[in-house]
Amino acid sequence: MGEKEEQEMIEIYVMGKKYEVPKGLTIMTALEYAGYKFTRGCGCRGGFCGACPTVYRKKDDYKLRMDLACQTAVEDGMYLVQLPFVPAVREEYDLEEMDPSANDNILLEYYPAIARCVSCNTCTKSCPQELEVMDFVQAALRGDVQRCAELSFDCIQCGLCSMRCPADIKHYHLAQLARRIYGRYQQHKSDALTKRVEEVEKGAYDEELQKLVEMDEESLKERYEKRDITEG
Numbered sequence: 001m002g003e004k005e006e007q008e009m010i011e012i013y014v015m016g017k018k019y020e021v022p023k024g025l026t027i028m029t030a031l032e033y034a035g036y037k038f039t040r041g042c043g044c045r046g047g048f049c050g051a052c053p054t055v056y057r058k059k060d061d062y063k064l065r066m067d068l069a070c071q072t073a074v075e076d077g078m079y080l081v082q083l084p085f086v087p088a089v090r091e092e093y094d095l096e097e098m099d100p101s102a103n104d105n106i107l108l109e110y111y112p113a114i115a116r117c118v119s120c121n122t123c124t125k126s127c128p129q130e131l132e133v134m135d136f137v138q139a140a141l142r143g144d145v146q147r148c149a150e151l152s153f154d155c156i157q158c159g160l161c162s163m164r165c166p167a168d169i170k171h172y173h174l175a176q177l178a179r180r181i182y183g184r185y186q187q188h189k190s191d192a193l194t195k196r197v198e199e200v201e202k203g204a205y206d207e208e209l210q211k212l213v214e215m216d217e218e219s220l221k222e223r224y225e226k227r228d229i230t231e232g
Contacts, residue, residue, distance in 0.1 A: 010076035027054055027069035027080060041082070047071045047128065050158030055081045066160045068128045086159025090173040100185050105143035107181075111174045114140050116167035123161035123171050129154050133161045133171050140174055148175065149182035 007022040012030060019034040028042065043049030052069035059077025091110045100106045108114060114137050123133035136151035152175030161171040199205065212220065 012074050013079045021074060025074055027072050027074055028052060030074040045070045048156060050156035053086055053158045053160050055083060066126055066163055068158060071128060086163055088159055088162040088170045088173060095180055095184055100181055107140040107174060107178055110177060111170060113167060113169045114174060117169060118167060122164045126160045126164040129156060131155060136175055137171060140178060145178050145182050146186060148178035
């Protein structure tokens with residue numbers, strides 16, 4: 001208790017119940033400090049998996065805010081609501097049965113709601129990755145699958161864009177379909193990748209992989225930090 005008493009404490013509210021937590025914690029770690037145990041909505045803890053979208057309000061502020069719980073620090077008087085998932089249904093499709101070349105705008109066919117986009121840019125403002133969400137929606141409206149795929153490449157599927165959208169567009173599901181279509185039907189095939197896959201299938205790296213499996217944690221960290229990184 002002595003260590004806790006030395007820390008500066010702030011008050012937060014979780015689903016209407018007040019808790020005192022140390023200042024400086026993220027929403028995720030503050031919830032755990034308060035006694036909550038995550039059974040879902042907690043993945044990488046580093047802002048890369050998109051599993052922890054959170055809705056909150058600040059003290060004396062009417063605005064409803066949305067962020068990732070692992071990236072956002074708690075503030076005194078913060079009111080938190082935990083949602084088990086973002087309610088945005090993904091359209092059903094079979095990628096292997098698609099023929100994008102026979103369709104003027106295959107993205108619009110599966111996600112017609114993008115035609116309701118009013119270019120308010122709310123989706124872009126809500127993105128924790130700072131992606132140009134509205135721009136890739138507009139690209140999808142033009143039938144530009146490649147541009148939509150490229151602009152949404154770093155999307156982590158958190159769904160915050162869809163939670164804020166007044167037109168009820170499923171931006172992140174749209175973007176996922178664009179990337180899949182582009183990768184399956186339009187992207188230039190890499191000869192180097194094909195060669196590497198063949199090497200893996202023939203067992204060329206089995207011995208090296210086994211060495212990695214048998215390494216202790218510190219050796220793995222050292223190996224990772226000293227790895228060669230190829231650019232371009």
